[in-house]
Amino acid sequence: MSGAVIPTCADIRLIGEGLDPGRELERFIAGLGDANVGAVVSFTGLCRGDGGRIAALELEHYPAMAERELRRVAQRACRRWSLLGIAVVHRYGLILPGETIVFVAAASVRRAEAFLAAEFLMDHLKTDAPFWKRERLPDGQPGGWVAAGDDDRTRRARWDDAPES
Amino acid sequence: MSRVTLVYFAWVRERIGKRFEQRDLPADVRTVGELMDWLKGQGAGYAAAFADDSVIQAALDYVHAPKDASLENVREVAFFPPVSGG
Numbered sequence: 369m370s371g372a373v374i375p376t377c378a379d380i381r382l383i384g385e386g387l388d389p390g391r392e393l394e395r396f397i398a399g400l401g402d403a404n405v406g407a408v409v410s411f412t413g414l415c416r417g418d419g420g421r422i423a424a425l426e427l428e429h430y431p432a433m434a435e436r437e438l439r440r441v442a443q444r445a446c447r448r449w450s451l452l453g454i455a456v457v458h459r460y461g462l463i464l465p466g467e468t469i470v471f472v473a474a475a476s477v478r479r480a481e482a483f484l485a486a487e488f489l490m491d492h493l494k495t496d497a498p499f500w501k502r503e504r505l506p507d508g509q510p511g512g513w514v515a516a517g518d519d520d521r522t523r524r525a526r527w528d529d530a531p532e533s
Numbered sequence: 534m535s536r537v538t539l540v541y542f543a544w545v546r547e548r549i550g551k552r553f554e555q556r557d558l559p560a561d562v563r564t565v566g567e568l569m570d571w572l573k574g575q576g577a578g579y580a581a582a583f584a585d586d587s588v589i590q591a592a593l594d595y596v597h598a599p600k601d602a603s604l605e606n607v608r609e610v611a612f613f614p615p616v617s618g619g
Contacts (some may be wrong), residue, residue: 494619498616498618499618501618512613516613516617
């Protein structure tokens with residue numbers, strides 16, 4: 369495995385408004401600057417409206433820890449696969465249905481590694497990154513805290529079977 | 534006694550009614566689990582927050598930590614429910 373090198377283009381950002389996945393993807397590809405890039409896989413996570421039940425999501429986070437945690441997950445991905453770039457951009461604050469909560473991208477020479485890395489990043493982000501969602505209802509009142517997904521831990525645990533060189 | 538900053542998030546924060554506080558810990562509070570047990574006795578909000586302490590997660594100086602992790606030389610302890618970002 370040649371995965372010891374952490375791409376200098378690992379781009380980790382937390383932003384309070386306006387995450388545009390199209391612009392992020394363009395920016396990511398433009399910033400790669402490596403002629404060997406043959407594959408870019410990206411994931412965009414959106415705020416669901418649940419058929420009008422939810423007016424918005426309020427995303428609380430632990431600023432001092434969140435960026436470190438995202439960077440740690442990116443470094444684990446870099447140790448595991450030969451990647452030429454990683455981007456993780458996560459929103460916090462008030463997010464309306466249809467708006468982007470998270471954007472993740474991975475670049476590699478061939479597609480297999482970029483696909484795996486993008487999924488690895490999301491599966492680890494879901495269980496490790498200190499963010500908490502709370503629903504806001506159509507009448508403006510706060511709703512419940514969103515529970516962690518039952519299958520999130522299962523999905524993350526799948527990665528533990530394979531060693532990280 | 535050692536002084537630590539405690540920070541709380543999501544419904545743990547709501548039940549305790551504080552975002553953060555500084556505390557001097559008794560000498561026999563040496564691990565994350567012992568700190569949770571000690572906090573349960575600090576008032577109704579704390580008792581409610583840590584009632585089901587099997588679901589509460591902790592971080593020591595911004596790194597996830599298990600219940601048996603030592604608090605030695607730790608400056609900031611965070612308590613929170615399972616994360617739900619992404």
